[in-house]
Each structure stands twice: as structure tokens, then as C-alpha cells.
Amino acid sequence: MTPALLDVKDLRVGLPTARGWAQALRGVSFSMAKGQTLGLIGESGCGKSLTALALMGLLPERAQVSGSMRLNGTELVGMAEPQLCQLRGARMAMIFQEPMTALNPLHPIWKQIAEPLPLHQNMGAAQAKARALALLERVQLPRARERLDAYPHQLSGGQRQRVMIAIALACSPDLLIADEPTTALDVTVQKEVLALIQQLVREDGMGLLLISHDLGLMHDQVEQVMVMYGGSVVESAATPELFAHRAHPYTQGLFAARPRLGLARGTRLTTIAGSVPDLVDWPAGCAFADRCPKVAASCRVAPPEVQRMAPSTADGPAHLVSCPRWSLS
Structure with a gap:
């Protein structure tokens, strides 16, 4: 059996609010091997990005974290900041959602790509700049040598995203987290960026944790999908199975709400009624109960337990669902 690159068990995150503590992540558990691609999907506010920030040790101040997060066997929960700094960029890296806010407008892009190299690989300035050029060429930035000294505002959205990918790849990490990496890009550039990420993952054997709300993207890009709602994983399976x-x-409900070709003009899309509960006033039972068409009285008493369905393949991940009233569609 392939050893786990990342093993997360019962991850819980509490955040302080004006109305008291809110449990933003509630018992998130998953595991992924090196070279595996795993997707997190769900509505905005369901905990996808917070899971990534917890892994990277970038949660807001005063956040309370419990459970376990092991990267190559090393426990991340409770790790001191100096030790986390040794792992961030070197063994795990993240492509953030909006490159224009993630990049520093005051520094040329080569310095931002080269920043982790002296820290993690003891490179001098000249060697780090040469490595930055090689990375820009690898992520297929046009006229890479000419753009070494360019500033973020001088690049297009797709070019800035390529710079973000180059920064993430600088030290050849074991785990790459991509948080909505194509949100601000047009369709053609989206396709190019996603193809580039997949190519780099295959070449380097990294694990990829891809966060998105786009079902079509998940279908094409990852081997396994986890559906999140209210800070918990409510269903997970191999992508073809799900x-x-x-x-x-x-x-x-998510799948029913997808736009589909061939609908008559003026046809209204299916929606999921209601909204996600307030984190401070979380219900005692299933978080989805007030929006669920199959709700029963028992659903409001206690959180649902995980039900194991048959594996999608002989050696594939099991199909798991957190609902006692589940039925296949």
C-alpha cells in the first residue's frame, strides 16, 4: 500500500467572532498519497479554503485547531511557527485564488519566485535568479527572460497565475494546494493553466489538492472528489463513481443545479432552497437538515455518522456519505 503523503484526521477549527466562538471546520478527515489528485468542492463558505489554510498554517490569529494533520508522517497541528516556515514553500506550497492580491506589487517577479530559494536551498542571488528564469520557462511564460524584472501590474491575469505557479514550484514541494486557481481567468486561459498544473504534477509526482466550486473542472482534473458542506465532508468517492x-x-442538489445544454429558453435552473446556517448558531443535528428534501425528525437530533458504500474499484477509495437517508441518483 502506498504510504500517505497527507493524512488528516478529525480536523476541527474554531474561530473567534463578535458573537462568540464559531466552529468553522468540524471533523474533516481524508488521506492522499504522493502523486494523487484530490478535489474539494462545495458552496462558498463551506470550509474548502479554510482547510487549505489550516494545512499551510495560515489560519487567522487566535484560531483554535484540534485533530491531526500529518505531512509525510510529521504532525502539523501544534507545530511552532519556525518549524512551519521550514515546511512552507519547501515541502508544501499553495497557489492562491487571486494572484494580483497574492503577489507583492513592489518587487519584480523574479525576486518573488526566488524568495524561498536562499532559505530552503541555500542559493545565492545569481543562482536564485537563474532558477527563477528556469521556472518561468517551465510554466511557459512568454518571453520569460524579458519579464524577469517585470512587476505584477505589467502582466495579464494568466501570466500572473503562471508566476504564482512558478513560486509554488520553486522548491519542488511534495504537496501542491491550488485554491480556485482559475477564478479570474477567461475560459481559454483557464484551460491552459489547468493543463499546465496537471503536466507539472505528473512530471514531479506531487500530490495535488484542488479546491473549486466547478463540477466540470473536478471531473476533468482529479482522481477523487470530496464534497464539503458546513465545515464537514458530506460525501467522498473516486471521481467517476461520484x-x-x-x-x-x-x-x-449541486449536480441538479448545473447549467445544461439543450434547455429551453427561459428555463429556470434548479436551486437548493435556503442558505448555509450561521456558524455561531449551528444546529444540533445535520447542518443540511433545513435545506434537505429528505429530512426526517431524527436528522435534527445528532450529526449524521459516515456510511461506507462499496469501493468504486477493487483498489480505489470507498464511497463514503454522511447521511442515514442516502439514496443513489
Whole structure:
């Protein structure tokens, strides 16, 4: 059995608010091997990006974290900041959602790419700049040598995203986290950036954790999908299995809400009624109960337990669902 690159068990994150403490992540568990691609999907505010920030040790001040996050066997929960700094950029890296806010407008792009190299690989300035050029060429930035001294505002959105990918790849990490990496890009550039990420993952054997709300992107880009709602994973399976058989009512609602070709003009898209509960006033039972078409009285009493369905393949991940009233669609 392939050893786990990343092993997360019962991850819980509490955040302080004006109305008291809010549990933003509630028992998130998953595991991924080196070279595996795993997707997190769900509505905005369901905990996808917070999971990534917890892994990177970038949570807001005073956040309370419990559970376990192991990267190559090393526990990240409770790790001191100096030790986390040794891992960030070197063994795990993140492509942030909006490159214009993630990049420093005051420094040329080569310095931003080269920043982790002296820290993690003891490179001098000249060697780091040469490495920055090699990385820009690898991520296929046009006229890379000419753009070494360019500033972020002088690049297009797609070019800035390539710079972000180059920064993430600078020290050849084991784990790459991509948080909505194509949100601000047009369709053509989206396709190019996603193809580039997949190519780099294959070449380097990295694990990829891809965060998105785009079901089509998940279908094409990852081997396994986890559906998040209210800070928990409500369903997970191999990608072909999940797209063929949805079990949780929330997952079924997400798929039903997809725009489809061939609909008559003026046809209204299916929606999921209601909204995500307030984190401070979280219900005692299932978080999806007030929006669920299959809700029963028992759903409001206690959080649902994880139900294990048959594996999608002989050696593939099991299909898991957190709903006692699940049914396949």
C-alpha cells in the first residue's frame, strides 16, 4: 500500500467572532498519497479554503485547531511557527485564488519566485535568479527572460497565475494546494493553466489538492472528489463513481443545479432552497437538515455518522456519505 503523503484526521477549527466562538471546520478527515489528485468542492463558505489554510498554517490569529494533520508522517497541528516556515514553500506550497492580491506589487517577479530559494536551498542571488528564469520557462511564460524584472501590474491575469505557479514550484514541494486557481481567468486561459498544473504534477509526482466550486473542472482534473458542506465532508468517492452515483442530498442538489445544454429558453435552473446556517448558531443535528428534501425528525437530533458504500474499484477509495437517508441518483 502506498504510504500517505497527507493524512488528516478529525480536523476541527474554531474561530473567534463578535458573537462568540464559531466552529468553522468540524471533523474533516481524508488521506492522499504522493502523486494523487484530490478535489474539494462545495458552496462558498463551506470550509474548502479554510482547510487549505489550516494545512499551510495560515489560519487567522487566535484560531483554535484540534485533530491531526500529518505531512509525510510529521504532525502539523501544534507545530511552532519556525518549524512551519521550514515546511512552507519547501515541502508544501499553495497557489492562491487571486494572484494580483497574492503577489507583492513592489518587487519584480523574479525576486518573488526566488524568495524561498536562499532559505530552503541555500542559493545565492545569481543562482536564485537563474532558477527563477528556469521556472518561468517551465510554466511557459512568454518571453520569460524579458519579464524577469517585470512587476505584477505589467502582466495579464494568466501570466500572473503562471508566476504564482512558478513560486509554488520553486522548491519542488511534495504537496501542491491550488485554491480556485482559475477564478479570474477567461475560459481559454483557464484551460491552459489547468493543463499546465496537471503536466507539472505528473512530471514531479506531487500530490495535488484542488479546491473549486466547478463540477466540470473536478471531473476533468482529479482522481477523487470530496464534497464539503458546513465545515464537514458530506460525501467522498473516486471521481467517476461520484459523477455516476450521487448519494448525499446536498451532492444531488449541486449536480441538479448545473447549467445544461439543450434547455429551453427561459428555463429556470434548479436551486437548493435556503442558505448555509450561521456558524455561531449551528444546529444540533445535520447542518443540511433545513435545506434537505429528505429530512426526517431524527436528522435534527445528532450529526449524521459516515456510511461506507462499496469501493468504486477493487483498489480505489470507498464511497463514503454522511447521511442515514442516502439514496443513489
